[in-house]
Amino acid sequence: MARYSAPRGTQDLLPERIPLIDHVFWTCQEVIAGYGYLEIRPPLFEDTSLFHRSIGEVTDIVEKEMFTCQRADTSVTFRPEGTASVVRAYLESNQHKTRPFRKFWYIGPMFRFERPQRGRERQFYQVGIEAIGSHDPRLDAEVIHIGAQCYKALGLKGYRTCINTIGDHDDRERFREVVLKFVEPKLAEYCEDCRGRFGRNVFRVLDCKVRGCRELNRDAPVFLDHVSDTTRAHFDEVQQSLNALGCDFEVDKRIVRGFDYYTHTVFEYRLSSLGARDALGGGGRYNNLVEELDGPPTPAIGFSLGVTPMLLALEDAGLAAEHLGEPECPVFIVTIGDGVRLPALILAEELRCAGLRVDLDYEGKSPKAQMRSASKRLARAVVVLGEDERAQGIVQVKCLTTGKQEALPMDSDLPGEIQRILSTTPEAETTQP
C-alpha cells in the first residue's frame, strides 16, 4: 500500500493512457478548428466572486461544490467550468470594443467538490467552445452541431442531441408565475423534495421522477406555450438551421441546465449506455452573462464536453484499446561491458541529434535483459555496442522485426543507416495480436 494516494476524485494520467487522452483532445480540436474557433487559455482559478456572479448564488456549484482558497484578503476559486473565465478574458482584453464577435475554444481541467462516482470526478477535463457576440440562430445550430461532430469524429454511436429553449428572463418569470399557480394549490401532495424545490426552483418540480409527482404534473403547463413570439421564432430558426446542417436532434422540453446564466437555446448530448449520469456534454446560449460581468449587452453561446464521459464511451465501444499503450522508443542501445559506458552515452546523443528517439540501459542489466527491455519498449532496432565492437570501430545494428543483424562502421552515417533499417520494416509489429 502506498503511503499517499491521489486526493479523492482525482487520478493520475499515467504514460500508457496519455495517447488516449491526446486522441480525444486532438480529434475535438480538429473538428472545432474547422469552424474557425481559436484556442484560449485562461488561468485555472479566478476571483471567487466571478463564479458567484456568473453561475449564480443559488446553484449547487456555488453553494457547496467550489474549491476555494483564501489568502489574506483575496479569495480565489479553481474554476468549476470554463465559460466565466472566457467571458472575463474577452472583456478584460477589450474584445468587445476591438473585435466584438469572437469564437474561442478551450480545453483543460475543471474542479468541483462533488462526491465521485463513475464519470464524475473532482478534477475533470472539459473541451468547450464559446461564440461571443452574435444572436444569430444559425450560430446556435453551428455550436450544437460541432459537439455532435466531435462525438462522430471519435467514432461514437448512439448519442443523442437534445435541445430545448428556456426563453429569456421575461419568458421565465411569466412561466414561473404560471407554474407556481399550478403547483401551489396541491403543494401538500408533492414529495418532500418537491416541496423544497417549490421555493428554490419551481421548474424542477415539473420533472420530478417520483410517481406521485408525475401524476400531479400530468397536466402541467408547457413552457413553449407561454413564450414570446421572438423566443419561439428563434427556437424555430435554430431547428431549421440544424436540419440544414444535417444535424440529427430531438426536442426535450425537460432540459434545464445547472447555471443561471443560460437563456434561450439549451442542449445536451446524451448516451444512455453511460448509466444514470448519461450526459456527454451540454451547453446553451447565455445572452445576459457578458452584461452581468460588467460588459456591454452581448449575446453568446457555447458548450462544454466532458472528457471523462467521452473516455468511458470510447472504452465501452471498444474504441479505446487501440490508443492505449506506451509510445514506442524505436532505437535501443545495448551495451556490453563497462568500457562502453561513455561511448554508448555519446552514440545515443548523436543519434538523437539526428532526430531519432533513442534510449539505453541504466539498470546494469545483462545483454539478454537489455534485449528484453528493447522489445518491451517496442524498439524496432537495437544497436549493440560491446567491447569487441568498440575495438573494431563498429556497431551491430539488429532489426527487431526481421531479426537481421549487420555490422556497420562507427564512422559511417549511422543515423542514416538506422533510418534505412527502420523504414524498410514497415508496420510489422502492429499486425501482431
Added chain:
RNA sequence: GUGGCUGUAGCUCAGUUGGUUAGAGCGCCUGACUGUGGCUCAGGAGGCCGGGGGUUCAAGUCCCCUCAGCCACCCCA
C-alpha cells in the same frame, strides 16, 4: 451531503461453517553454449488480506470506526 455494495501480490481475482507456513493466472526478475528480444521450459522475488479498534484460545473471514472505489439519490461534464 444521504443510502447501499466493495477493498486479499504490480494487475484480475480464489480463499470452504472463524482453525496451522494466504493461493492461481497474467506481469516482474533470473536461468536454459561466461555477449542477443518475442515463443517455450525451469526457478525466484513479491502480501501489516485498505487503515485503526474490538469480540475470540484463534480473525483475510464476525462487530464498530475510518479511508478509498463503485452504484443510486441530490446535482451535474
